[in-house]
Amino acid sequence: MKFEVLTIFPEIIECYIKHGVLGKALNKGIVEVKVYNLRDFTSDKHKKVDDYPYGGGAGMVMQIEPFYNAIMHLKADEKPRKLVLLSPQGRKFTQKLAQKFMEESKAMVLICGRYEGIDERVKAFVDEEVSIGDYVLSGGELAALVIIDSVVRLIPGALGDELSAVEDSFMKGFLDYPHYTRPEDFKGMKVPEVLLSGDHKKIALWRKRQALKNTLKNRPDLLKNLSPEDMRILKELC
Numbered sequence: 001m002k003f004e005v006l007t008i009f010p011e012i013i014e015c016y017i018k019h020g021v022l023g024k025a026l027n028k029g030i031v032e033v034k035v036y037n038l039r040d041f042t043s044d045k046h047k048k049v050d051d052y053p054y055g056g057g058a059g060m061v062m063q064i065e066p067f068y069n070a071i072m073h074l075k076a077d078e079k080p081r082k083l084v085l086l087s088p089q090g091r092k093f094t095q096k097l098a099q100k101f102m103e104e105s106k107a108m109v110l111i112c113g114r115y116e117g118i119d120e121r122v123k124a125f126v127d128e129e130v131s132i133g134d135y136v137l138s139g140g141e142l143a144a145l146v147i148i149d150s151v152v153r154l155i156p157g158a159l160g161d162e163l164s165a166v167e168d169s170f171m172k173g174f175l176d177y178p179h180y181t182r183p184e185d186f187k188g189m190k191v192p193e194v195l196l197s198g199d200h201k202k203i204a205l206w207r208k209r210q211a212l213k214n215t216l217k218n219r220p221d222l223l224k225n226l227s228p229e230d231m232r233i234l235k236e237l238c
């Protein structure tokens, strides 16, 4: 899988992707990330990427030309790629959309805006507009990293032998269960006995109950299409 990121702050992307699972996936060649500085696609000596908004209003708007030049540069190889604009106005990014991106796209271009926004005409060259949440960030780079991180974790072999239980739970429609590790007793705060029992069936049931309890408390909106067994457990919790 290949990600190409258009941004005026390449170092934000380059710094993050060196670490952890992403870094390992890059070293294994499972994923490739190329970052392009939009300023390299400007035509003036000041490498200007923004200007005042037509119609007035606060702040600056990113000009279409650097985006257009960068996108045409990428498209010159005529390889298929999905162009995604990160924006507060986009459709909500979810684990299911991460799965869809991983399954359907060999290459993705992640377009990062800044300032008050980007010239609307850029959208004529974009396939999808995606939001990572109902808040405005200073730039699309954080949202691009969220997409890269969550999609790469789904690529077979990316997580090595680490379990992707947390992805599984989200895909099944509920939050993760609580995790514990040594010490067993930290200032009187003890690990739940069941986790020390070695009874894997009991542990699995406890974890499912906890996951459903957490989901009911914090994200009841996720509780759809539960299996009859999960519904039975949920009813016991209510």
Ligand SMILES: COC(=O)COc1cccc(COC(=O)c2cn[nH]c2)c1
Pocket (backbone or CB within 6 Å): 085, 086, 087, 088, 089, 112, 113, 114, 115, 116, 117, 118, 130, 131, 132, 133, 134, 135, 136, 137, 138, 139, 140, 141, 143
């Ligand atoms: C029409 O689209 C644009 O103008 C995109 O340009 C911008 C402008 C300001 C900030 C951002 C950063 O993205 C988010 O805030 C964002 C993405 N996901 N959730 C929040 C992007």
